[in-house]
Amino acid sequence: MSINLELPEKLNSTVERSRLAAEHIFRPISRKYDLAEHEYPAELDELGKLAKAARANERAEGKSETDAAESTVNGANLRSVLNARELSWGDVGLMLSIPGQGLGNAAIAAVANDEQLERFADVWAAMAITEPGIGSDSAAVTTTATADGDDYVINGEKIFVTAGSRADHVVVWATLDKAKGRAAIKSFVVPMDTEGVSVERLEHKLGIKSSDTAVVRFTDARVPAENLLGSPEIDVKKGFGGVMQTFDNTRPVVAAMAVGVGRAALEEMRRMIEESGHPIDYDKPVAIQHAAVADFIRLESDWEASWLLTLRAAWMADNKTPNSLEASMSKAKAGRTVTELTNKAVEIGASDGYAETGLVEKWARDSKILDIFEGTQQIQQLIIARRVLGKSSADLK
Template identity: 35%
Template sequence: MAHWLFQEEHEMLRKSVRGWVEKEIKPHVEEWEQKGEFPRELFYRAGELGFLGLTYPEVYGGSGEDYLAGAVFVEELARCGSAGVAAGLGASVVIAGPQIYKFGSEELKQKFLVPTITGEKIGALGITEPNAGSDVASISTTARDEGDHYVVNGSKIFITNGVRADYVVTAVKTDPAAGYKGISLLVIEKDTPGFTVAKKLEKLGWNASDTGELVFEDCRVPKANLVGKENMGFYYIMQNFAWERLVMALEAVAAAELALEEAIRYAQQRIQFKRPLSKFQVIRHKLADMASWIETARSLTYHALSLFASGEDAVTAVAMAKVYACETANRVADEALQIHGGYGYMMEYPVQRYWRDARVGTIGGGTTEIMKQIIVNRLIK
C-alpha cells in the first residue's frame, strides 16, 4: 500500500529497485552469506543502475533525487534478506560519501566521490576504536602535522567495508589536547604505506559484509586529503548521524516486515495437532502484535523522514525512530523464530539470519542508550 509521503516517481523507483533485488541479489544471498562477502561487482551494478547516486547531484554522477528516493532504495535493498549486503553498499554511499560531498574539497569529490557513485571505489568511515565507541570525543588515533603531510598513528575497529575499502574517511586527533574540538577527518587510501588491515572480524550477523580492524603506523597522508577544515571533524560527523540513523530505522522496519512475512508463511504451512499453526489463537495473536509493532515503527520512522527531507529539525524524531524501529526488529525477529520452533534454530531457515542480523541495530550508529540520552536532553532543554 502506497504511503502519502511518496510520490509516483518514488513508487516507480521502488518497483525498479525491487525488481533488481529479486532478480540479482536474493538468489545469491545464501552463497554470499557462506562466503562472508558479496562480490565487488555488485557495487558496479548498483552504480550502473544509478542507485548509488540517488541523493547526489548530477555534476558528480548522481541523479539529484531527494532523500525520499534514498529512503526507497534503502527499504527495498533491506528486503533482500541479507543485512550484510545492505550494510556494505550503504556504508559506501550513506556513511562515507556524504562526508566528502558535504565538506570535502572539489579535488576530493572528483577523486573519491565520483567513483564511489559509479561503484568503482568502495568507501568506509573509520571512527570507532577499541576504547572509543559512542564516546567519539575519546578517540586516540592521532595525526601529527608535518608540513605537507599528516603522520597518522592509531587503530580503528568494527569498520564496515574496512577490509576491501579503497579509502577510509578517518577520524583523527589533530589537536589531542582539545578533546572533541581537536578532531579532524582525513581520507586515507588503502595502499598508503603504514595503513594495514589487521584482520577481518568474525560477526554474529551481517555476515555478507566485511568488517575490519585497521591499524595506522606512521602513515603519511597528504594534507590535500583533509576533509573540510582542521579540527572540525566532530561537527561533520554529528551532522551526518541523522541520515545514518534514519537509514538504520528504515532498514529495521523493512527487515521486521520480512521476518513477519516468513513467520506467516511458516505458520500457514506447518501442521501440528492436525491443523496449521496459523489456526491457533496464540499464534494469530502473535502475528497481530508483530504487525502492529511494525506499523507503529513505520509511522514513527516516516514522520522522522518527512521532517528530515523537508529540512526541519529531525534530531529528536530520528532518535525516537531508531530506538523504536530497531528494538521492534529485534522483537519481531525473535517472535518469528519462536513461531518456527526448533526449525527456527536451524541454519537452513532464513529466520535465524533475520534474528542475528537485527541484533546490531540497537548498537550500531549510536546505541539505544545514547539515543535515549539524546531524546531526554532535548526534551529537558
Template identity: 60%
Template sequence: MNLEIPKKFRGLSHQAHQVAQQYFRPLSRKYDKAEHAYPRELDLLAALLDGMNAGSPETVGAGSASKRGAGAEEGVRNGGNLSALLGVMELCWGDVGLLLAMPRQGLGNAAIAAVANEEQLARLRGTWAAMAITEPGCGSDSAAIRTTAVKDGDHYVLNGEKIFVTSGGRADSVVVWASLDRSLGRAAIKSFVVEKGTPGMSVTRLEKKLGIKASDTVSISFNDCRVPAANLLGNAEIDVQKGFAGVMETFDNTRPLVAGMAVGVAKAALDRTRELLSKAGCRFDYRKSLLVVSHAEATLYRLEAEWEAARLLTLKAAWMADNRLPNSKEASIAKAKAGRVANEVTLKCVELAGALGYGEDELLEKWARDSKILDIFEGTQQIQLLIVARRLLGKNSSELK
C-alpha cells in the same frame, strides 16, 4: 497526512524490491556460509546503480543521503535522504549483509555526502568509502577518540587504531575520525578520507561475526600515516563554539539509514512468518478482537504495529533532513526504535515458526542474527536513548552522562 511513498520514488522502491527478491535472496545463504568471501555478483549491480546515478539529478544510494541543496525548493521537499532510505529498506528486505557489502554504498559514502565540500565531492565521486570511528578504548562515546591528526605541511599525519570497520578491507578508502588537538576535546575531531594503500595504514584483523557475514569487518592501524590536507572533510578550522556539531552531522544522515536497514529486515521476517502461519491455518482477520484470535495471530499483529511505528519514525527523520530541519533527536529516536524492533521481531518470528524458524531451510534464523548489529552500530540503543534525553531536557554531554 499523506503517508504514501512519493510518486517520484515509487519506481526506485519497486526496482529495489525486485533486486532484493531476485538478486539478494538467492545469494543470502551462500555468503552467510562463505564468510569473508567477496560477493562478486554485486559488482554488476553496483555498476548498474552507478549508471542510474550518472543520468539522474536525484541520485540513489548512500551517497544521496545529504542535507546539501535541501531547502532550495519552495514548500515540502522529498529528496536524497528519503530516496536513499526507501532503497535501503527494500534492499534489506533481501539481505542486510549484501547491502553492506555493495561497492560505493558504505556509510563512509554517506559521511562524504554529508560534510564534504564541493571540490571534495567532485574529486571523491565514485570512491567506495568505509567508516572508521570506533577504537579499542572508545565505543559509543565518539568524543573520546584517541586517534590523532597532526598538521605537517600539506599533509596530516595520523596515528591510532580503529576497530569494527565495515568494508574496511575492501573499500577504496576509509573515512577516519581523528582529533587535531586532544586538549580541545570533541571540538577538534575531524574526518579524513584515507585512500587504500596509503603508507602507514594497515588492516590488522578480520572479524568473525554473528551475522552480516557477507560484509567484512576489520581493524585498521595508522602509524605515521600521511594524508593530504585536502582530504580533511569540510572545514579544517576548530570551532570551539560549534563543538562536535560539524562532524556529528554525519550521524543525522546515517542513523536513519541504519534504522531503515532494521525496518527492511524486520519486514522480511514478518512477511515470511505470515506466509508460514497462513499455511498452518491462521486466518488473519483484522476485524476480530485480539481476545478471540490465536496467540500466534495476536503476536504477529503486535509485531506489525511495532514495525509500522518504527517505519514512520524513520521516514520522518529522513524527510526532516531533506527539508533542512534539525533532526538529531529524530534520527536517534528512529535508530533506537527500529533497532530494538528489528531484534524483537526477528527473534519472535523464529519462535512463531517453531522448528522451521530455527533451521537453515528458512532465512528466519539468519535474519535474527543479522538484525542484532542494527541495534549496536552507528550508536548503541543506550547511546541513542541518552541523546534523546539530552535533547528533550536541554542538557549537554557533560551535564547528562
C-alpha cells in the same frame, strides 16, 4: 511542519530497481555468503556498476530538486532509506557489500563541501570511528591527525570497520588536539592505498557475515588537507556538532535496514501463522485471537511506527532541518523492533525457524547489529533524553 507521506513518483524507479535486486540477486545467494564468511560476493559487481550509473544520472538531473507544489525537497536521504529498506529485505549483509555504497559515502554526503562532493562522487568509502577500549563513546577518539604542511598525518587503530577490506576509501575520525576534547575531532577521507594504511584482520561475526568487518591501522598515513570534511577550525563552543552531523544522515539509513529485515520476518511470520490455521483478523479484538496472532499485530504496528519515524528523519535531512532527535528516534525504535520481531519469528517457527533450511534464523542473527552500530540502543535513548529534556552531555551521562 507537515509531511506528505505519499512517496514522490520520481522515486518509484529507485524502489523498483532495489526490489528487483533484492529478490533476484540477494535472496538466491543469501545463505551462500552467510556460510562463506569473508568471501567476496562477486555477483554484486554488476549491481555496483548499475548503482554508479544511476548516481551519475541523478547528479546530472539534479537529484534534490524542489517539488514546486509543496516547496519541499525529496532528495538523497529519502532515496537512501528507500534503497536500504528494499535491499535489506533481500539481505542486509549483501546490501552493505555493494561497491560504492559504504557508510562512509553517507558521511561524505553529510558534511562535504561542493568540491569534495564532486571529487569523491564515485569512491567506495567505509567509515572508521570505533577504537579499542572506547565502546560507544565516539567523543573518546584517540586516533590523531597532525597538521604537517599541506597534509595531515594520521596515526591510530580503528575496529569494526564495515567494508574495511573492500572499500577503496575510508572516512576516519581523528582528533587534531586531544587537549581540546570532542571539538577537535574531525573526519578525513583517506584512500585505502595510502602508505601507512593497513588492514590488520577481519572479524568473525554473529551476523551480516557476507559483509567484511575489518581492523584498520593508520601509521603515519599522510593525506592532503583538502580531504578533511567540514571546517579545520576547532570551535570549542560548537563542540562535537560537525562530525556528529554524519550520524544524522546514517542513523535513518540503518533504521531503514532494520525496517527491511523486519518486513522479511513479518512476511514469514504471517505465512507460518496462517498456514497453521490462525488467520490474522484486524476486525477482531486482539485479546480473543491466538497468542501468535496477537504478537504479530503488535509487532507489525511497531514496524509501521519504525518506518514512519525513518521517513520523517530522512525528510528532515533533505530539507536541511535539524534532525538529530528524530534520527536517534528512528534508529532506536527500528533497532529495538527488528530484534524483537526476528526473534519472535524464530520462536513461532520452532524447528523451522531455528534451522538453516530457511532464512529466519539468519535474520535473527543479522538483526542484532542493527541495534548496535551507528550508536547502540542505550546511546540512542541517552541522546533522545538529552534533546527532549534540554540537557547537555555533561548534564546527562
